[in-house]
Amino acid sequence: MSKFRMHILVCGGTGCMSSSSGEIFDVFEKELSANSLSNEVQVIKTGCFGFCEQGPIVKIYPDNVFYVQVKPADVSRIISEHVIKGRTVPDILYKNPESKETVAEHREIPFYHSQLRIALRNCGLINPEEIDDYISVSGYEALGKCLTEISREDVISAVKASGLRGRGGAGVSTGFKWEMAYKSQGDKKYVICNADEGDPGAFMDRSILEGDPHSVLEAMAICGYAIGADEGVIYIRAEYPLAVERLRIAIRQAEEYGLLGDDILGSGFSFHISLSLGAGAFVCGEETALMNSVQGMRGEPRMKPPFPAQAGLWHKPSNVNNVETWANIPPIILKGADWFKSIGTEKSPGTKVFALAGQINNVGLVEVPMGIKLRDIIYKVGGGVRGGKRFKAVQTGGPSGGCIPAELLDLAIDYDSLQSVGSMMGSGGMIVMDETDCMVNIAKYYLEFTVEESCGKCTPCRIGNRRLLEILEKITSGQGTEDDLTELKDLSAAIQDSSLCALGQTAPNPVVSTMKYFWDEYIAHVRDKKCTAGKCTSMLTYKVTDKCIGCTICAKNCPVNAISGSLKSLHSIDPAKCVKCGVCFNKCPKQAIERV
Amino acid sequence: MSEFSSQLSELDAFIDGLDTLEGKLIVVLHKAQDVCGWLPAEVQNHIAHRLKVPASKVYGVVTFYSFFNTKPKGRCKISVCLGTACFVRGAQGIAEEFEKRLNIKVGETSGDKAYSLDSIRCVGACGLAPVVSVNGKVYGRVAPADVDGILNEHK
Structure with missing residues (x-):
């Protein structure tokens, strides 16, 4: 990257891409070439910077200046001011909401203060579509070191000693899983990357795959060497087209460089990686369900034992780790287990x-x-x-x-x-x-999710969770009784105890935890028929108070004509007609409508 | 001649190009939905025949995964994200607004096949919540008042 005096890093994560960062990238390329700067300044589409709220993000390197909420129209100013004259463009710098001061430097932004990036180390730094970029930040060095200097057993010991635990959910020791797969006898073994990131609201795996795909490939190859596997499979959601595309590019480039494929670095070790696309099933994040899905079947979980390390994909010993776990492996190999253990807590390092x-x-x-x-x-x-x-x-x-x-x-x-x-x-x-979120409603939301995603194989999950949801629906519609709360508790315990896989065993958690910490809200729903957060609409009533000036806006906007009253006189809502949509409440210019 | 004969021959060419048929059902279904737009019974039967598996198995897999459609979709595919981040920022209200405007429910397609309305679980653009995706284009920070504008853009 040395021949350019300046790099313009444009975030190419899904969030920023959705708000026209692709166009920003194109305009930069066009305007740089119009200013004959293409040989001096390089524009790079990177992975996610993480600060999605402020996207699209553009960072200027080596100045470390961080522009936020950039629009395509800002590009020419960034070039004429910053690139050519060396002055920052103040109005698109981050503004500290407390001090109201603008912050130019990346490191000075409070959002980044407490952060320490290991798994995301390269996201927002390198071009994920260029293997040379990855190599320039010590990429594939860990693989090279393993293949030439470290025995298979020592690789496993290092991972075990680091204390790294699975980042996908349960937190099982990664080294322990590797060791189990290593000890399993088999003519064929598999290394699997679980990139079926199904939790709504979680997008770290996608960002790693989009921003630093090679780190995952490298780690999988290291694991293949350690456990004795020659084939890797990345099971990825079809909903992540950008990540799929970047992985395809990364695999192709790594094969061209001889870092994947046959006889890697002349060591005699061969490792191939292929992609397997999911098709939208949350349960496939469970490792045994995932393996069934890779085999082209319904993604139903299997009984454990046998564990995947004993009989996994195609009933061969397999090791499954999640994307973020993989991304931690190369730094652990390069910097050592002690370094990793020095970060985090004793039982959860890193x-x-x-x-x-x-x-x-x-x-x-x-x-x-x-x-x-x-x-x-x-x-x-x-x-x-x-x-x-x-x-x-x-x-x-x-x-x-x-x-x-x-x-x-x-x-x-x-x-x-x-x-x-x-x-x-x-x-x-x-x-x-x-305070405006109703915890009973949130529990119901999660149950709707698990009921929809339950694979149907075992009864407690298939039927039990549906009953839980029905009780929650009853409560949020104002029909609940105190007996229902007892029922919720008992049923939750039964489902947790008897479901086949983690999906069912943990599905009642949102109900149990909200009942534990927000019991008052449940009681208010069943005893007083009140939703204090104002989210459970059927328990609400809308009333016009005497603040009403008779502007008729509410009556005009009411979709069911439940509001009557003439101009400049107090209006009233007919509760029999009212569908509690809240339009009047939101439209009233005088806040004269009360919701109780 | 069947309605899908040209698509089926494209699919056949794809199947012929596979190195093995074992475990390829989902791969083939992805391709089939790509070329046909959805997975009618005729196409499912054809796949069963080609992969030498029972049609019931194909149907079982198709209906297991939410990505596969057993009904045709509209020309304009609207997906409202109902992931948690969008949900707590009012996505339910957006979905209801689309239902009202299009006079169909989530999961349905309008009679003239112009629109279909679906919910999705998280596209990972939580910074822009609530999010609506229309034929792959993502709209962020959507308010119910924006729904008309989005629909007009895709008339």
């Missing part, structure tokens, strides 16, 4: 990528050391709750996780602490909820 979303100011991807407090993630990195509203809960672990209330904000997060409060790490989704 970092974790979280996808912050929901009612939070800085939506985006963040990578922080394990053991960081929830409060620091939400307030320091995440910038707090949107619109100055009151924090109510944070949901972690997706549909299998739970809701954590404000009183636990000082929890230091790792696998075990999250489990101890009834949630889980999951893939690292973190959805922030504020």
Whole structure:
């Protein structure tokens, strides 16, 4: 990358691409060439910077200046001011919401302060479609080191000693899984990458694959060498077309360079990687279901044991790891287990990528050391709750996780602490909820998800979760009783105990955790028939108060003509006709409509 | 001549090019949906015949995965993201607005095959929540008031 004096990094992640970063990239190329700068300044489409809330993002290197919410029309100013004259363009710099000061340098932005990037180390730095870029940041060095200097057993010991735990959900020791697959006897073994990122609201795996695909390929090859496999499969969601495309390019380039394929680096070790596209089934994130899906079957989970390490894909010993886990492997090999263990907590070393979303100011991807407090993630990195509203809960672990209330904000997060409060790490989704979110409704939302995604193989999950959902529907529609709450608890426990796979076993978690921490809300729903957050519409009534000035806006906008009243006189709502859509509440210019 | 004969011959050429038929059902279904737009019974039967598996197995796989459609879709495919991040930022209201405007429910296609409305679970553009994708183009920070504009763009 040395021949250019300046690099313009344009975020090519899905979020920024959806808000015209592709066009920004094209305009940069065009205008640079119009200014005869193409030989001096290179524009690169990188992976995700993580700060999705402020996208599209453009970073100028080596100045480290970070432009946010860039529009195609801003490009000519960036070129004429920054590239040519060396002056920043102040109005598209990040503005600190508290101090109102503009921040030019990437590192000075509070969002990045507490972050430590291992898995995301190359996202937003290199061009993911150029293998040379990856090699220039020590890419494939770890593979080379393993093949030439380290024995298979020592690779496994290093991964085991690092304490790395699976980043996809359960947190099983990665080294332990590798060792099990290594010890399994078989003429053929498989290495599988689980890129079926199904948790709604989690997008770290997609970002790694889009921003740094080679790190995953390299890690899979290292694992292949260690456990004795010559074939790797990446099972990826069909909903991630950009990631699929970049993986295809990466595999082709690695094969051309002899870093994948036969006799890698002349070591005699051969390793091939192919892609297998999913077809939209959440349960396929479960490793045995995933393997059935790779085999072209329905993605139903298998009984364990036998574990995948014993009889996995095509009943051959297989090792399955998730994308983020893979991305941690090359640095562990290069820098050593001790370095990795020095980060994070004793039982959960390293970092974790979280996808912050929901009612939070800085939506985006963040990578922080394990053991960081929830409060620091939400307030320091995440910038707090949107619109100055009151924090109510944070949901972690997706549909299998739970809701954590404000009183636990000082929890230091790792696998075990999250489990101890009834949630889980999951893939690292973190959805922030504020006072306007109804926790019963949130539990219902997750149950709708699991009911739809239950594969139907085992009864507790297929039928039990549907019954849970029906009870929640009853409660949110104002028909619930206190007996229903007992029923919810008992049924949840039964489903957790008796389901076949993790999907069913964890499906009641959102219900159990919201009942534990937001019991008052459940009681208000069943006893007082009230939804304090105002989300369960059938329990609401709308009334016109005497603030009404008789402007008739509400009556004109009411879709069912439930509002009567003449000009300049107090209006009234006919409760029999009202469908509780809330249009009048939102349209009234005088806030004269009350919702109780 | 069947309605799908040209598509089926394209599919046949694809199947002929596979190195093995074992475990290729989902791969073939992806291709079939690519060329036909959806997976009518005729196409499913044809695939069963070519891959030498029972038609019931093909049907079982098709209906297991939400990506495969057993009904034709509209020319304009609208997908409202109902992932959690979008949900807590009001995606349900967006879906309802589309239902009202198009007079169809989520999962349905309009009678003239002009529009189909679906929900999806997270496209990973949570920074732009709530998100709507129309024929692959993503619209971010959508409000119910934007629905008309989006529909007009895809008339």
